[in-house]
Amino acid sequence: MANTANDGLMLPEQVWDEQPPPGESSGKGTRSGTPLAWSHGQLVRLAWSIDAGRPIEQPSIVACRYMRRC
Numbered sequence: 053m054a055n056t057a058n059d060g061l062m063l064p065e066q067v068w069d070e071q072p073p074p075g076e077s078s079g080k081g082t083r084s085g086t087p088l089a090w091s092h093g094q095l096v097r098l099a100w101s102i103d104a105g106r107p108i109e110q111p112s113i114v115a116c117r118y119m120r121r122c
Contacts, residue, residue, distance in 0.1 A: 053095050055079060062087035063095065 056067045056079060064081030065088045072078050100108045116122040 053091075053098065056081060058086060060087075063091035064088065065091065 053063070057063050058081055063086070064083075065085040066082045068076050068078050068080055068082055070078055072080075076082075097109060110119075112122075
């Protein structure tokens with residue numbers, strides 16, 4: 053996710069996949085909404101979760117339904 057950041061370290065809303073159009077690079081932003089603040093928030097949550105070894109944010113209704121942790 054961090055590798056998709058532009059020169060200003062802003063994260064894009066969308067990135068090109070494995071078959072980008074001519075002149076574009078796979079894994080780079082499509083020039084869609086950048087910066088996208090929620091993308092930055094998700095990257096921080098992902099980093100915290102990796103560091104903690106578990107999801108740091110999980111709504112109880114989701115845990116109850118899918119993880120059977122009620």
